[in-house]
Amino acid sequence: xxxxxxxxxxxxxxxxxxxxxxxxxxxxxxxxxxxxxxxxxxxxxxxxxxxxxxxxxxxxxxxxxxxxxxxxxxxxxxxxxxxxxxxxxxxxxxxxxxxxxxxxxxxxxx
Amino acid sequence: xxxxxxxxxxxxxxxxxxxxxxxxxxxxxxxxxxxxxxxxxxxxxxxxxxxxxxxxxxxxxxxxxxxxxxxxxxxxxxxxxxxxxxxxxxxxxxxxxxxxxxxxxxxxxxxxxxxxxxx
Numbered sequence: 001x002x003x004x005x006x007x008x009x010x011x012x013x014x015x016x017x018x019x020x021x022x023x024x025x026x027x028x029x030x031x032x033x034x035x036x037x038x039x040x041x042x043x044x045x046x047x048x049x050x051x052x053x054x055x056x057x058x059x060x061x062x063x064x065x066x067x068x069x070x071x072x073x074x075x076x077x078x079x080x081x082x083x084x085x086x087x088x089x090x091x092x093x094x095x096x097x098x099x100x101x102x103x104x105x106x107x108x109x110x
Numbered sequence: 111x112x113x114x115x116x117x118x119x120x121x122x123x124x125x126x127x128x129x130x131x132x133x134x135x136x137x138x139x140x141x142x143x144x145x146x147x148x149x150x151x152x153x154x155x156x157x158x159x160x161x162x163x164x165x166x167x168x169x170x171x172x173x174x175x176x177x178x179x180x181x182x183x184x185x186x187x188x189x190x191x192x193x194x195x196x197x198x199x200x201x202x203x204x205x206x207x208x209x210x211x212x213x214x215x216x217x218x219x220x221x222x223x224x225x226x227x228x229x
Contacts (some may be wrong), residue, residue, distance in 0.1 A: 032214065033214060033215065035215035035216070037157075037216070043221075044206055044220065044221055045157065045206075045216070045219060046219070047215060047216060047217050050217065051213045088156065088157055090159075091214065092214040096173060097170065097173065098159060098170075098173060098174075099147070099149075099159030099210075101156055101159070103156045104156045104157075
């Protein structure tokens with residue numbers, strides 16, 4: 001059971017927009033920055049969004065993040081078949097004094 | 111570009127200690143400003159943060175693993191290490207090392223190494 005809650009799967013047609021949610025509590029998302037990661041099969045996760053809404057160099061602006069209260073959202077516009085992967089949200093939990101992740105969301109481009 | 115590479119045995123006997131090392135290139139561990147983390151992923155499952163270490167040796171561990179985890183850093187070799195003792199089959203996973211920024215995001219990752227606990 002993950003501390004952060006994500007939908008197990010989402011899907012959308014290529015070219016469309018998809019949203020992945022991440023729900024937590026006041027001790028984690030509500031009190032700390034959120035980051036998002038993409039993991040292709042057999043590879044290490046890759047940072048997509050950090051500090052709620054900032055993109056590392058090289059990440060296209062099709063990827064955007066936001067946070068409100070104890071929830072966060074990753075939006076992907078102009079969906080591509082190459083975006084099919086598992087997506088994870090992560091943050092720090094001030095009560096647990098530990099890094100925590102969501103259970104992951106599998107994105108399918110229909 | 112910072113690169114990280116995990117190394118260590120791929121097979122560990124139950125009740126023994128799992129030991130991994132992460133070698134960092136393209137950046138110095140002792141430059142400060144970053145933590146250096148261990149994260150694991152059980153097959154088909156999500157990510158689990160194990161802990162991180164600062165260049166001065168300060169460590170922070172997941173409370174669920176804290177009693178079995180030890181971490182160390184060797185700035186002369188630009189490496190940091192993980193020891194997980196009293197392992198069981200439940201510790202079988204892919205283990206990743208990662209650089210951790212001040213916002214607690216993991217911006218660079220190693221490729222991961224599969225550790226299997228089995229007799």
